[in-house]
Amino acid sequence: MTTARRLRIRVRGRVQGVGFRPFVYATAVRLQLTGYVLNDRDGVLIEVQGVQVDALITELRERPPPLARIDAIGSDWIPLIDGESGFAVASSGQGGALHTEIGPDVGVCSDCLRELFDPANRRYRYPFITCTHCGPRFTICARLPYDRPQTSLAGFPLCPDCQREYTDPGNRRFHAESTACAVCGPRLSVDPRKILAQLRQGDIVAIKGIGGYHLACDARNEKAVARLRLRKQREARPLALMVCNLASARVLALVDDVEAALLTSKERPIVVLRARPDNGIAAAVSQELPTLGLMLPYTPIHWLLCHAAAGEPDGLEWLAQPQPLALVMTSANPHGEPLVHTDADARERLAGIADLIVDHDRPILVRCDDSVLRVVDRTPAFIRRARGFVPEPIDLGSDGPCVLGVGAFLKNTVCITRGREAFVSQHVGDLDNPEARRFLGESVAHLQRILDVRLEAVACDWHPDFPSTEFARQSGLPITPVQHHHAHVAAVAAEHGVSGPLLGLALDGYGHGDDGAAWGGELLRVDAAGFERIGHLAPLALPGGDRCARETWRCAAAALHALGRGDEIATRFASEPLAPMLRQLLDRGLAPTTSSAGRWFDAACGMLGLHWHSSYEGQGPMALEALVDDPEALDGAWRIEAGTLDLAPLLAALAEPRLAARSGANRFHGTLIAALADWVKRAATIQDIAVVALSGGCLLNRVLAEGLLTTLRAAGLTPLLPRLLPPNDGAISLGQVAVARKLLRAC
Ligand SMILES: [Zn+2]
Ligand SMILES: [Zn+2]
Missing domain, CATH: 3.90.870.10 (DHBP synthase)
Structure with missing residues (x-):
């Protein structure tokens, strides 16, 4: 093509505040195109005229600036404009730049790194060097729009050199809101x-x-x-x-x-x-x-x-x-x-x-x-999602009301939806201290400001006493409580874009069930806004309640008792002064019970002598996983009756005297994977559903996660693991908003 044409191009996505206009400017100039580029409410609008307009589109698609995320490029041929000369960065639609999306904080880019160590550069060894391709965003921005006065750089007016870069459309610091130098910028207190x-x-x-x-x-x-x-x-x-x-x-x-x-x-x-x-x-x-x-x-x-x-x-x-x-x-x-x-x-x-x-x-x-x-499984999986990834949105696939999800209790996050996107906050943490509860409020407020939204509804956990539930009550918004494991499964469905019915295997520590009991090893059928509990792990007694999560021997004692071997408790746990009392408690049936998968892990640890007293939840199971080198499935070491999976025979095998911890770890993992897969496969046949969401904190265990993926795939099923969020309760807030939006739509 050798004749000049004119194209109007619309680019949507994260295209503001990431050096997009200088990139278009430099590319257009290089391709000898005339026209302009500007930011507006919908993203970036470009008009270009010349012979090589197609090449510009190719550049946009194939080599956009590093921090840009292009969701869509649309274009229309329009009439040529006679006598146009040069390419311009035009002033934005209304009221200056309208950065509608704030990006995450990312590491120093290669250009800035080169300058940082170049003695001839004016930012040589300057500890706050940054440009439109790198540096902090989320943590320095107070509210929309993302302009310097709204950032923590507001108190640092640009020096003439920085100002020149900031206003030069050919410079990579054109409208770099966080730019600074040793003359005008922040200072480090110690060399x-x-x-x-x-x-x-x-x-x-x-x-x-x-x-x-x-x-x-x-x-x-x-x-x-x-x-x-x-x-x-x-x-x-x-x-x-x-x-x-x-x-x-x-x-x-x-x-x-x-x-x-x-x-x-x-x-x-x-x-x-x-x-x-x-x-x-x-x-x-x-x-x-x-x-x-x-x-x-x-x-x-x-x-x-x-x-x-x-x-x-x-x-x-x-x-x-x-x-x-x-x-x-x-x-x-x-x-x-x-x-x-x-x-x-x-x-x-x-x-x-x-x-x-x-x-x-x-x-x-x-x-x-x-x-x-x-x-x-050769793919990144989150344990904690925060810097670098927040506030990257998750596409919910369709529009809906603006809903806040406040999460649960441990490893908490919050989530706010805007249009078809869900924004999950950074890791807030366990809400067991006042400072964390304050952080919950801060996170909601900050997300609201940088998204510029008004909340219409709030979703929370079923547990009436969680501080997050209390936060939801005090918001004054209409409340939708969502069951904990339903939220786990809904979060996986949301990030993978599954809209039809699916099975959900939720394996975690604790969630409030609809019968008021403690759940945590659940097989659910999730459909539209509802769920059905089609199976659960056999309940295990929790002698001492919450202390069981930190004292693995208590869970092992409960498992022994369930096997009719209560007599062994006192001798097996002879070093535990409370062992005889625990036995009595179990004999009298006074201990609460749970279907939690986490407690079965604890029972295995207790049986193998690992971390009878641990200093954090999951310490025993992590040590157990670390021992695995060759998982081994024991035949017949589980029972499935009326949807209930009972692992008692497996625990009996681990109770063998003088069993080495490593063999025990191999047998526990191998058998658990086989048992869970057997359970899921039967349910998949009965329900005629092939998609299975795997979620819950136990899926942080790589041996378990990879074992389930392999086994379920081999059975022709489609297992889905969380990829955009961690499998633990950090994903609950997303599941809550996904369920609440479906319910609100149904009303
Ligand atoms: Zn940079
Ligand atoms: Zn400066």
């Missing part, structure tokens, strides 16, 4: 070289990051790590590490191609990897677990620390070479409360923990933890 020196001498340093403070120390220094654990009172949970680059990560852990892509992605999550033996990392980092949670640098401050540790070499070669630096970088959340994110809070709450507090004067407007993922 990175000094931070490194203190870390090297074994000190604990609190460092202000993107969504809050980290507590850092030298991960190779056993004493420093032990001191950090002691001061933070973070008993036994594994600590995350930061290393300089992929080559350094490979020295410490086994990294396959999927894991490598995840580690180096712009989202920069913590990735749980298999640790290499004798890697020099302090044993106190992961305790008994054979894994390491690793992440790579994502702020300029992290990069400056790495550069200092590498001896401040010239050039960029060091970025690809293994570096010995390994830092513990754990969220500064004393006593399990939410992350510390304000400077005043840091001084008050971290004073007794950190030897040095490093802050800066760019405020964090909303806290946001690091995200944590693991690769399951």
Whole structure:
């Protein structure tokens, strides 16, 4: 084609505040096209005229700016305009830029990294370097529209040099709302070289990051790590590490191609990897677990620390070479409360923990933890979803009212819908402390402001006493309570776009059932806005109620009792002073019961002598999973009657005297997978449904998740695992809004 034509192009998606207009401008100029580009309420509007208009469309589709997300490109041929010259960035539709969507916080881009380490660049070693392709968004934006006065950069007027870049449509900092330099921008309170020196001498340093403070120390220094654990009172949970680059990560852990892509992605999550033996990392980092949670640098401050540790070499070669630096970088959340994110809070709450507090004067407007993922079935799976991914929307497939989902209790999130999109908040955490309950309110308010929506309804858990349920009641909005496991399954259906009936296998710790009982090992049929409980795990007694989640021997005692072997409780758990009393409690049938899958895991741990007293929920089961090297299914070690799956025979096999923990772990996992698959397959035949949602915190267990996927696929079924959200209660808020919107539509 050699004749000039004119095209009007409409681009929808996340195309504002991501350098889209400079990209179109530069491309159009290069292709010798005339016309204009502008932002408006619907996204980006382009008119181009010239010979190579098709090439522009190709560029848009194939090489958009890194942070753009194009949902749709539409185009129409329009009449040529005579005498047009040049390409312009036109002023926006109404009232300046209208950024309708705010992106997540992402790591430093390669262009900024090059400038950061270029002595000739005016931002050489500037700890807040950023551009339209990188840096913070979600945590620095107060409300829509995303313009500098609405961000935490409002107090930093641009210097003439920055202003020139900001107004130059050919510059990658054109309308980069968070841009700054050493002349006009935020400042770091301590030089990175000094931070490194203190870390090297074994000190604990609190460092202000993107969504809050980290507590850092030298991960190779056993004493420093032990001191950090002691001061933070973070008993036994594994600590995350930061290393300089992929080559350094490979020295410490086994990294396959999927894991490598995840580690180096712009989202920069913590990735749980298999640790290499004798890697020099302090044993106190992961305790008994054979894994390491690793992440790579994502702020300029992290990069400056790495550069200092590498001896401040010239050039960029060091970025690809293994570096010995390994830092513990754990969220500064004393006593399990939410992350510390304000400077005043840091001084008050971290004073007794950190030897040095490093802050800066760019405020964090909303806290946001690091995200944590693991690769399951060669695909990333969330353990915790926060920085880098929030507020990325999930497409619900159709429009509906604006609904808030307030989640449940543990590992909580909230969710707000706008049109056909659902925005799940960052990880809020367990609502067992006032600070977390405050964070719940903050998260709702912040999401509402950055989405610019008015709520029409609220959905909550069935549990009447959860703080989230109370929050829903006080909102003054019409309330839709949604059953816990129904929400789990609905969340998986929503993210996978399943609209028809499906089976749901929900395996978790606890959820309130419609009979008021404790549920947690549920086989549901979910259809439209309703669900039917077609099966559940055989109930297990909970002698001591909530204490069972932290004392695995209690669940094992309950399982023994259920096997008619109550006599063995006192001798088997002889070191437990309460064992005889527990026996009496069970004999008299006074203990509440639960169908929870989590408690069957605990019972297995208790039977095998693992973590009779654990310091956090899931510690025993994680240790159990870590032992598995060759899962083995025991024939006939389960019973299915009237939809109920009973694992008592499996527990009997684990009660064998002198059974090695590793054999027990292999038998438990292998048999559990076979039993669950048998149960699901029978239900699939009876219900004539092939799609099965797998959800609940137990699916964080990779052996279980991969085993179920493989077995169910082999049976011709379509198992679905959560991919956009974690399988645990972090997904409940999405399930709640999905169900509530269907109910509201039905009214
Ligand atoms: Zn950049
Ligand atoms: Zn400046």
